[in-house]
Amino acid sequence: QVHLQESGPGLVKPSETLSLTCSVSGGSLRGGSYSWNWIRQPPGKGLEWIGYIYYTGSTNYNPSLKSRFTISIDTSTNQFSLKVTSVTAADTATYYCARGSPYQPLLNWGQGTLVTVSS
Amino acid sequence: DIVLTQSPGTLSLSPGERATLSCRASQSISSSFLAWYQQRPGQAPRLLIYATSSRATGIPDRFSGSGSGTDFTLTISRLEPDDFAVYYCHQYGSSPGAFGQGTKVEI
Numbered sequence: 001q002v003h004l005q006e007s008g009p010g011l012v013k014p015s016e017t018l019s020l021t022c023s024v025s026g027g028s029l030r031g032g033s034y035s036w037n038w039i040r041q042p043p044g045k046g047l048e049w050i051g052y053i054y055y056t057g058s059t060n061y062n063p064s065l066k067s068r069f070t071i072s073i074d075t076s077t078n079q080f081s082l083k084v085t086s087v088t089a090a091d092t093a094t095y096y097c098a099r100g101s102p103y104q105p106l107l108n109w110g111q112g113t114l115v116t117v118s119s
Numbered sequence: 120d121i122v123l124t125q126s127p128g129t130l131s132l133s134p135g136e137r138a139t140l141s142c143r144a145s146q147s148i149s150s151s152f153l154a155w156y157q158q159r160p161g162q163a164p165r166l167l168i169y170a171t172s173s174r175a176t177g178i179p180d181r182f183s184g185s186g187s188g189t190d191f192t193l194t195i196s197r198l199e200p201d202d203f204a205v206y207y208c209h210q211y212g213s214s215p216g217a218f219g220q221g222t223k224v225e226i
Contacts, residue, residue, distance in 0.1 A: 046218055103151070
């Protein structure tokens with residue numbers, strides 16, 4: 001069973017860059033036609049899909065967020081990452097990584113990591 | 120982009136009662152690409168239903184999904200204490216994937 005685990009700073013200052021990593025165990029990032037996704041959830045609010053990456057490096061982003069968000073992948077360490085530039089308080093959220101497939105729901109999720117943007 | 124609207128926002132029920140949750144899409148969705156997730160406090164979402172009506176592995180049969188086109192429903196036939204949570208619908212057939220805003224099922 002694949003296991004995903006997010007890691008990153010719990011606190012980021014406004015205007016700085018947020019970097020998060022998702023470590024995958026129990027399966028290879030290169031195995032199968034899986035998409036590796038990031039989703040976020042502001043406190044007390046709903047889920048927002050950020051984007052995904054395939055092991056080939058091909059990406060797809062939510063058009064409403066695309067310009068500040070970058071997803072990358074490192075198959076040698078079995079990790080994928082999210083960078084968010086110029087963060088504001090509106091980026092305060094629990095960030096989840098998840099595994100999907102084309103035209104499939106998100107079956108496997110990490111436990112999530114809360115990121116607070118504050119000076 | 121497809122927008123999913125869930126109703127009601129909150130459903131107040133008692134254990135043993137039936138819960139009916141609605142998800143309406145801004146445009147027609149193939150029934151193959153509509154899912155429901157359950158999220159308990161402090162936990163990640165858990166897949167319950169995919170392709171409108173197929174239960175994910177390990178999901179009890181008191182959870183059922185139905186619908187087509189723009190209107191979809193999640194039904195919990197007899198609420199158990201662990202079922203009090205927030206439920207999200209999700210369309211994954213077109214990009215960007217979208218989630219509904221959630222329905223909270225509370226005691």
